[in-house]
Amino acid sequence: MKIAVLGTGTVGRTLAAALSEHGHEVTVGTRDPGATLGRGAADPNGYPAWQTAHPRIGLAAFADAAAGAELVVHASSGLAALDVLGAAGAANLAGKVLLDVANPLDFSGGFPPRLVPVDTDSLGEQVQRAFPDAYVVKSLCTVNAAVMVDPAKVGGGEHTIFVSGDDPAAKETVAGLLREFGWRDVLDLGGIETARGQEMMLSNWLRIASAIGTYDFNVKVVR
Numbered sequence: 494m495k496i497a498v499l500g501t502g503t504v505g506r507t508l509a510a511a512l513s514e515h516g517h518e519v520t521v522g523t524r525d526p527g528a529t530l531g532r533g534a535a536d537p538n539g540y541p542a543w544q545t546a547h548p549r550i551g552l553a554a555f556a557d558a559a560a561g562a563e564l565v566v567h568a569s570s571g572l573a574a575l576d577v578l579g580a581a582g583a584a585n586l587a588g589k590v591l592l593d594v595a596n597p598l599d600f601s602g603g604f605p606p607r608l609v610p611v612d613t614d615s616l617g618e619q620v621q622r623a624f625p626d627a628y629v630v631k632s633l634c635t636v637n638a639a640v641m642v643d644p645a646k647v648g649g650g651e652h653t654i655f656v657s658g659d660d661p662a663a664k665e666t667v668a669g670l671l672r673e674f675g676w677r678d679v680l681d682l683g684g685i686e687t688a689r690g691q692e693m694m695l696s697n698w699l700r701i702a703s704a705i706g707t708y709d710f711n712v713k714v715v716r
């Protein structure tokens with residue numbers, strides 16, 4: 494599948510690399526490809542070094558990446574989500590599955606961050622309202638990037654990942670990608686409003702990470 498991953502951070506890169514390894518044709522989206530490729534050229538953890546190590550993965554402006562894709566992954570800073578997707582363009586998202594992995598974290602008051610929105614709304618719902626012709630599916634926001642693409646990294650992969658969205662076929666498409674990563678327990682929470690529950694897990698996720706001293710963990714829903 495042709496997939497655009499909007500976001501050049503750890504999550505975008507991790508998902509892009511894994512999707513490419515699983516045979517997908519991946520383009521990463523950014524605000525300004527020239528600026529991104531020029532940023533930190535000598536930094537071994539910078540985008541240029543990563544791009545050199547992943548020559549099959551393209552880099553394009555958000556709109557160009559989305560235009561050429563059959564499925565779009567949103568992996569940008571949560572508070573910039575609507576700007577990023579607006580730059581991608583409603584027409585380039587229409588009729589496509591839009592996998593949103595972002596958490597709407599507000600660090601303006603320090604650490605730990607606040608969720609904005611929370612309780613009565615979610616980023617997943619905001620994205621679906623702003624782009625009604627896209628099929629928004631919320632998933633993967635409840636685990637660390639490394640665990641997203643390699644659930645077997647912890648607990649032998651015996652733990653749970655969630656999907657929320659209004660379109661059953663879109664959720665099945667995303668579940669297919671999750672199964673490629675190795676996820677076996679994919680729990681469909683329901684419509685996009687259930688993204689509130691996924692995003693609100695972040696508060697406890699941060700406390701668990703502090704308590705156990707690692708980001709590589711997950712929870713399992715035991716029936």
Ligand SMILES: NC(=O)c1ccc[n+]([C@@H]2O[C@H](COP(=O)([O-])OP(=O)(O)OC[C@H]3O[C@@H](n4cnc5c(N)ncnc54)[C@H](OP(=O)(O)O)[C@@H]3O)[C@@H](O)[C@H]2O)c1
Nearest residue numbers: 500501502503504523524568569570571573595596637638
């Ligand atoms: N870290 C994890 O393991 C983890 C786990 C679950 C969920 N998440 C969520 O995944 C998302 C991505 O996280 P990340 O740490 O990889 O990346 P990030 O630093 O949160 O976001 C990087 C991306 O956001 C874009 N961006 C930032 N500010 C912008 C603005 N004002 N306008 C337009 N674009 C802007 C950047 O564009 P440029 O490319 O142009 O610089 C870049 O592509 C976040 O929502 C995070 O909460 C992270």
